[in-house]
C-alpha cells in the first residue's frame with residue numbers, strides 16, 4: 001500500500017505518542033519520528049499544534065493531524081482497518097474504552113504528583129477502581145477484546161508501561177486484585193509494536209521525569225537517580 005509521507009511529532013515519554021507509534025508499527029506504515037522538548041517547545045511546533053501538545057501527525061508535510069485517538073483511527077482507516085470493529089456498536093464501544101485509557105492517564109498523573117500519603121492513597125483507590133472496571137470487561141483471550149489486537153490495546157499498553165517504573169520505585173503491586181488485567185498487561189509487554197514504541201532509555205528518562213516532581217513518587221525517583 002502506498003502511503004503519504006508521515007512525520008510524527010513526539011516526545012520520548014508521552015503515552016499518547018506511543019499509541020500512534022504502536023498503530024504505525026502494527027500497520028507497517030513507514031514514518032519518521034521527531035521528538036521535541038515539551039519544556040521548551042520550538043516555535044515551529046507551536047505554529048503547527050492547535051493545543052501545543054504532542055502527538056502531531058504531519059501528512060506529506062502540509063496537513064497536520066492532532067489528538068492521538070483521531071490519529072490512531074486515521075492510520076487504521078488508511079491501512080487495513082483491522083484494529084477497529086466494522087460493526088458500528090462494537091466500534092463505538094472500542095472508542096469508549098480508548099477514552100477510558102485516557103482517563104486512566106489522568107489518575108497516573110495524580111499518583112506521581114501526590115504530595116502526601118493521603119493524596120497518594122486517594123489516587124491509588126481511583127486507579128484501582130478503574131482496574132476493577134477493566135477486569136469486569138476484559139474478554140477471554142490475549143487482548144482486550146479477545147483474539148484481535150485493537151486500538152484499545154494500543155491505548156492501554158502505554159498506560160501499563162508506567163508501572164514498569166512506578167512499581168519498583170514504590171514497592172507497591174498496583175495489579176494485585178485484578179488477575180485478568182495483570183495477564184493482559186503482561187501480554188501487551190511482549191508485543192513488538194509495544195516494545196518498540198519507546199527507546200531503550202525510556203525507564204531512565206521516566207525516572208528523571210519523576211525525579212523532578214515535588215511528590216512522594218518524586219522523592220523515591222530522586223533517591224534512585226542519585227544512586228545511579
Ligand SMILES: N[C@@H](CCC(=O)N[C@@H](CS)C(=O)NCC(=O)O)C(=O)O
Nearest residue numbers: 014015016052053054055067068069
Ligand atoms: N488528548 C491529547 C493529549 C496529548 C497530551 O496531553 N500530550 C502531552 C504530552 S504526553 C503534551 O503534549 N503536553 C504538553 C502541554 O500540555 O503543554 C491526545 O490524546 O493527543
